[in-house]
Amino acid sequence: MKQFISVNDAGNIDQLVQLALQYKAEPLRDRSAGVGKRIGCLFLNPSLRTRLSTQVAAQQLGLDVIVLNAAADGWKLEFTEGAVMNGQTVEHIKDAAPILGQYVDILAVRSFPELKDREADYAEQIILQFIRYAGVPVISLESATLHPLQSLADVITITENLQAHPNLYQNRTPRIVLSWAPHSKALPQCVANSFAQWINAWHQADLVITHPPGWELSEAFTAGATIETDQQKALEGADFVYVKNWSSYHDYGKIKEEAASWMLTTQKLKATRNAKVMHCLPVRRNLELSDEVLDSPQSLVQQQGGNRVWAAQAVLKSILDSNA
Amino acid sequence: MKQFISVNDAGNIDQLVQLALQYKAEPLRDRSAGVGKRIGCLFLNPSLRTRLSTQVAAQQLGLDVIVLNAAADGWKLEFTEGAVMNGQTVEHIKDAAPILGQYVDILAVRSFPELKDREADYAEQIILQFIRYAGVPVISLESATLHPLQSLADVITITENLQAHPNLYQNRTPRIVLSWAPHSKALPQCVANSFAQWINAWHQADLVITHPPGWELSEAFTAGATIETDQQKALEGADFVYVKNWSSYHDYGKIKEEAASWMLTTQKLKATRNAKVMHCLPVRRNLELSDEVLDSPQSLVQQQGGNRVWAAQAVLKSILDSNA
């Protein structure tokens, strides 16, 4: 694995999932794999689970870890080629990234979209410029359009639940529903894009995406999935319901007011096959999902969050193996 | 030790002090005790001594350390059960704490009171919810009403000074005076509450608390101590004077204007038995305590600050022992 910014870098998904589950069973099985090497984690935006799970995974592989919060500890980077830098940006990525690449063996970067200029965000110029200039393997800790470490943890979680009930899925393909949820803030499409991309590439489930009309995601990620704007119809017969808000892709960055009816509730889940409920966290309780659902045994959110460590550890180990 | 949020978790105080003094004599004596384990230090508020001394103690026990500054690195947590989260809080502690508990073996949390709603602060809902939901041992790095790692360091410091002059205390009990001090900002009652609680539980000194009328602390912590609103009278015959500001408990969070006469000075100390002077730091010089006192050999503030490491190390080791 030369880098990890989308499912296209994952190679065989099932093999990656199996490696992750081996780490879950035995966290320190490769504790010398990274000794004498170093990962730099660069946060251009806030992070809790990703921040901590990546550090834990790195420590468990013996890697030295250095964390840099770009905004608070350092300064604002410039990403435009040829810019005359007499404004607020202090350093060009062309200068900063190769320096970082000299200091660390693996560079992990988190950077949200601005949600103002769709073309700029979807060009993924920030993570791609880090790849272009850093000279070391780059891992996405969430970029403008994707969040692959989250999606890998999601597939790990689904795999565990399928394996726990083999009889249920003997004669049919699991049905996974990605269900849009209300939110008071404009959020990226990353988690939804990435989840669709991974489930589609995984080929082991039927994916249905449900959202209000006009909230379609980019077909670059959803092609192959069924789109259904009637939430209740989408939920029928679901085995897994992944709940997530995203702002509009078409009317870029727009949020949907008065969408309370899209909150996932226990009542709505009655149409499913006792579906397991997923969310990447942080979740707005009683806005995206009811307390009742989140606090029920159907919720997998804690399992997903825990699996973030094993996803990161599998990716780090694969990167180390390919760049030894 | 299953957790450490007050003196009630300390077990035998003298044994804990002795363990700390063993670490002071030989910092790396248990350097493998925490190998392969991890502490997460979560700061909801700023911290200098507590932040650093806890990291030092953890490193000396071989623990991996991960630090998270919730406000700067992450986001604002919700603590109210059943909240409809359409406002500023991004994640409920019910969701965040168990995730943290999956990532670390010990969770240390710092969280100040808001000083607006006494009942809410004194219910200690933040630290208690971390305990309820984290699923791993929780250590207080100062909570809404108490600061037990500081108090343990204080008792270590007093013990060292008593042992250095055994003759002085052969026939009498040491007299410790906790003396309120002026301050320009509303401060928590934590350090004062906690010091009173520990000295009372320790049973090896007489505790006198002196403050302006109306600045009484909660009897939940002071019961057993002598309360004296005449500072000079309180100081008579004192062996140790612990200087500390706190905002009003009864008129909750109120600060006392024009209280300059309560600053501790060399002149006032003449009534004591050449008392040692303590303060938890940070101290406002020439407001709480005069330069003259702080820079004199009577000051123990540096010794107290240094002892924070050994206090934390003794607590971490005790937690590791009980949760191996």
Add this chain to the structure above:
Amino acid sequence: MKQFISVNDAGNIDQLVQLALQYKAEPLRDRSAGVGKRIGCLFLNPSLRTRLSTQVAAQQLGLDVIVLNAAADGWKLEFTEGAVMNGQTVEHIKDAAPILGQYVDILAVRSFPELKDREADYAEQIILQFIRYAGVPVISLESATLHPLQSLADVITITENLQAHPNLYQNRTPRIVLSWAPHSKALPQCVANSFAQWINAWHQADLVITHPPGWELSEAFTAGATIETDQQKALEGADFVYVKNWSSYHDYGKIKEEAASWMLTTQKLKATRNAKVMHCLPVRRNLELSDEVLDSPQSLVQQQGGNRVWAAQAVLKSILDSNA
């Protein structure tokens, strides 16, 4: 080496450079030198290269590292003797520094000048008070007037380039030009002061400093160098051109408006002996230096940035050796 705040602490510069180059060839050659010891890195101001390279160097020597961002993680320090602390400062350096000194074996501090009161800045009161009160060796990560770790990396870089072309310098002394550059913000004089101080002390090159009239640096650092206000004349025959902005020393902190003609360009470099171009980074592209220069093979900026690690590692090892 008892401390490292200027060239005066460097001892034999060439020996320090050779030690650094040994680390560049073999980063982990002394990986046990700091085991069981700890460096504290205290940032009163932002930092990227210095922050990361110091951590990398420390890790490669086996040191435990603790980072403290004073403003974000802690609070504002007071540096004035005798201050009545009823304002915004929370802790006096007299109290904070010795505590830090109890927690770590080496204290590294970064602190920018305020650029308002020249006398105060040039008295270096912050770094000198840390030295006075910390009780452990202090390393400057850039102080009010100097940046010695940068200068050491610069001399390492120049040495490497001289050694790569021994024939060029057989019969003559290399000519190094420090060339003032435009900038939209008031910057410290640190890097320029420090570079002049080191090149002068190194005695292996002729130093020419060029800047607009009125932008003279303090003679305390430049004495021995040639001052030339005609940039083009200064560049004639140069082997190395170090580009750097600084605000005025004489009209303290003033910036120079409409100075675009001082930007270094490929055209201007034609007068040099195919000079190598240096800059400490971060650099404002197309303001201080043109893209064309920075992206050309003549640019040494990445080499300089990489050499920050080996400079820091040589200094840390020298400090460890003298304070074992």
